[in-house]
Amino acid sequence: xxxxxxxxxxxVFLAGCYGLATSRNLIHAVGCLSxxxxxxxxxLLAVGYRDGATAPVFSDVRPGSRPVVDPVVQALALTxxxxxxxxxxxxxxxxxxVAKRHGTVDPDELRELxx
Numbered sequence: 001x002x003x004x005x006x007x008x009x010x011x012v013f014l015a016g017c018y019g020l021a022t023s024r025n026l027i028h029a030v031g032c033l034s035x036x037x038x039x040x041x042x043x044l045l046a047v048g049y050r051d052g053a054t055a056p057v058f059s060d061v062r063p064g065s066r067p068v069v070d071p072v073v074q075a076l077a078l079t080x081x082x083x084x085x086x087x088x089x090x091x092x093x094x095x096x097x098v099a100k101r102h103g104t105v106d107p108d109e110l111r112e113l114x115x
Contacts, residue, residue, distance in 0.1 A: 019035065054069070
């Protein structure tokens with residue numbers, strides 16, 4: 001098994017975490033969180049990949065005659081995309097409400113959120 005996809009997933013995740021930690025804008029923070037989410041897509045695709053495998057459709061060939069990719073990992077990746085889009089939409093709606101109520105998207109200027 002090759003290690004390159006796992007290194008790419010780790011790099012994308014760390015780049016998103018760095019952007020999230022250094023963000024001075026809530027919209028930028030939501031974007032960086034989406035980049036972190038994209039690292040999970042790469043990781044799931046790396047886990048489900050098999051050399052020389054085909055799609056898991058057995059209409060023309062009997063099962064077990066050729067290697068196929070894992071369909072569960074493909075379903076998890078698709079679910080991950082849907083959940084990521086939903087979370088991003090929800091966070092952007094929250095940022096929009098913060099901007100309407102407080103007039104800023106800078107987290108340092110939001111006094112009410114300080115504890």
